[in-house]
Amino acid sequence: MRSFTLSAADDFEGWRDAARTAFQEGLSPEHVLFHVEGDQRSLLDGLDQHKANNTKSSSDVHSKKLVATTDFVALAKCVVCHSHEERFSLLYRMLCRLQKDKRLLSKMVDADVHRANVFAKEIRRDMHKMKAFVRFRETGISADETEQFVAWFEPTHHIVKATAPFFMRRFAGMHWSILTPKGCAHWNGKQLSFSAAVAKSMAPKEDALEDYWRSYYASIFNPARLKVSSMTSEMPKKYWKNLPEAALIPELVQKAQVREQLMLDSEPTVPIEAMMAHRQKPAERPKASRIRFETLDELNKDLSGCRMCPLWKPATQTVCGEGSPNSSLMLVGEQPGDQEDLRGLPFVGPAGQLLHDMLTETEVADAYITNAVKHFKFEPRGKRRIHKSPSAGEIDHCRFWLKAEIELVAPKVIVALGASAIRGITGKRGLVSELRGKPIELDKKVRLVVTRHPSSILRAKTAEEKHLAHQELLSDLRLAKSLVDALPPE
Numbered sequence: 001m002r003s004f005t006l007s008a009a010d011d012f013e014g015w016r017d018a019a020r021t022a023f024q025e026g027l028s029p030e031h032v033l034f035h036v037e038g039d040q041r042s043l044l045d046g047l048d049q050h051k052a053n054n055t056k057s058s059s060d061v062h063s064k065k066l067v068a069t070t071d072f073v074a075l076a077k078c079v080v081c082h083s084h085e086e087r088f089s090l091l092y093r094m095l096c097r098l099q100k101d102k103r104l105l106s107k108m109v110d111a112d113v114h115r116a117n118v119f120a121k122e123i124r125r126d127m128h129k130m131k132a133f134v135r136f137r138e139t140g141i142s143a144d145e146t147e148q149f150v151a152w153f154e155p156t157h158h159i160v161k162a163t164a165p166f167f168m169r170r171f172a173g174m175h176w177s178i179l180t181p182k183g184c185a186h187w188n189g190k191q192l193s194f195s196a197a198v199a200k201s202m203a204p205k206e207d208a209l210e211d212y213w214r215s216y217y218a219s220i221f222n223p224a225r226l227k228v229s230s231m232t233s234e235m236p237k238k239y240w241k242n243l244p245e246a247a248l249i250p251e252l253v254q255k256a257q258v259r260e261q262l263m264l265d266s267e268p269t270v271p272i273e274a275m276m277a278h279r280q281k282p283a284e285r286p287k288a289s290r291i292r293f294e295t296l297d298e299l300n301k302d303l304s305g306c307r308m309c310p311l312w313k314p315a316t317q318t319v320c321g322e323g324s325p326n327s328s329l330m331l332v333g334e335q336p337g338d339q340e341d342l343r344g345l346p347f348v349g350p351a352g353q354l355l356h357d358m359l360t361e362t363e364v365a366d367a368y369i370t371n372a373v374k375h376f377k378f379e380p381r382g383k384r385r386i387h388k389s390p391s392a393g394e395i396d397h398c399r400f401w402l403k404a405e406i407e408l409v410a411p412k413v414i415v416a417l418g419a420s421a422i423r424g425i426t427g428k429r430g431l432v433s434e435l436r437g438k439p440i441e442l443d444k445k446v447r448l449v450v451t452r453h454p455s456s457i458l459r460a461k462t463a464e465e466k467h468l469a470h471q472e473l474l475s476d477l478r479l480a481k482s483l484v485d486a487l488p489p490e
């Protein structure tokens with residue numbers, strides 16, 4: 001038996017090097033053991049078997065080169081984050097089998113393939129929960145006058161490193177730390193760093209942000225949509241203890257029926273109009289003297305009061321762009337959806353989760369994300385608000401803002417997610433199917449990568465269509481990433 005020590009629970013590179021060595025030494029999966037440094041249980045296993053280490057004959061050394069498909073590498077990078085102690089052995093076994101059977105991963109009924117996919121699914125779910133349930137608390141002001149935020153989160157798997165780029169994109173302007181019992185992530189506005197696990201006692205206690213979360217949650221809670229079972233499956237009780245707003249749930253659920261009746265009895269509301277009523281002077285349209293904005297904050301202030309087309313009326317709020325204001329990469333979607341409209345942030349609904357997972361998979365850590373149209377266009381249907389695509393005229397009105405954002409962020413690569421984004425960016429009609437897959441020069445300094453919108457994956461009818469759509473979007477994001485990586489240093 002040969003044992004390999006990995007430096008961390010999510011040490012993909014360590015596992016890959018160990019697997020390569022084990023394979024070249026001709027070791028079959030039953031004769032290889034992986035353990036994580038400092039992990040008592042597997043360390044004992046390793047010591048038990050260490051004696052057998054040197055008994056292997058050198059005659060069974062593999063002369064063949066080890067080959068791993070891109071799909072396998074992507075799956076392995078994800079599966080190493082699982083907390084199951086057999087994950088590394090499972091991957092080594094699959095890797096050995098892959099040498100004889102290149103189509104192994106397509107055999108969904110195979111026990112190893114099935115198990116690895118279950119692990120990957122559990123990890124994606126855990127990452128999704130971390131993105132949804134991390135709550136920052138303000139802990140003070142640093143020497144350079146920047147506010148510091150700290151959050152405590154308890155992931156099931158080793159997902160902190162894999163999920164941190166999401167928070168970096170989303171909270172690029174804040175300095176934050178996410179503390180967890182499985183390692184911590186820190187962002188200082190410039191650099192992402194990681195440190196060892198900490199105990200919950202290190203996390204900050206209640207602060208003023210708790211009230212903010214509670215009032216925010218109470219305001220977006222729609223009693224008409226209450227389904228306790230799906231709510232507890234979306235927000236499992238294990239996360240409640242760290243969520244300030246969770247204290248409200250029992251009361252909101254209890255009052256839901258009464259509130260629903262009140263909603264049905266009352267007139268339809270027009271949220272922005274209602275909000276604007278107590279404002280002194282709603283910004284009708286940008287002032288001529290302010291056609292050029294100095295900063296994104298300045299732009300967003302005027303954008304929030306935009307009345308250039310009627311889409312602002314039924315919307316809850318304007319959804320401005322988000323992310324790193326100096327990023328070389330800008331992603332442009334179509335328009336906010338239901339969740340984005342309620343939360344005031346782009347790409348936080350199902351299509352957004354998918355997009356962020358794919359950005360994580362393609363290792364895009366830094367991007368500015370916005371939409372061609374800044375208000376949610378929908379058709380009320382019963383209790384639901386059904387997405388409606390914006391018209392060419394609505395996109396054209398909103399181009400004013402998109403162009404100003406592009407000027408301020410000055411990205412070198414822009415990704416257009418779908419046809420509305422193509423029109424918003426170029427002012428022209430364009431088909432994704434004709435334009436995707438190759439970079440297009442917008443001007444000397446900026447290249448455009450056209451791709452499909454992530455919601456097209458969610459809408460795909462068959463598993464095959466879904467798979468194809470997923471692969472296309474992934475490969476276009478990889479193309480955009482490679483263009484950014486190839487940029488000369490500033």
Ligand code: URA
Nearest residue numbers: 333334335336346347
């Ligand atoms: N779809 C988009 O195009 N943008 C969003 O922000 C969300 C979904």
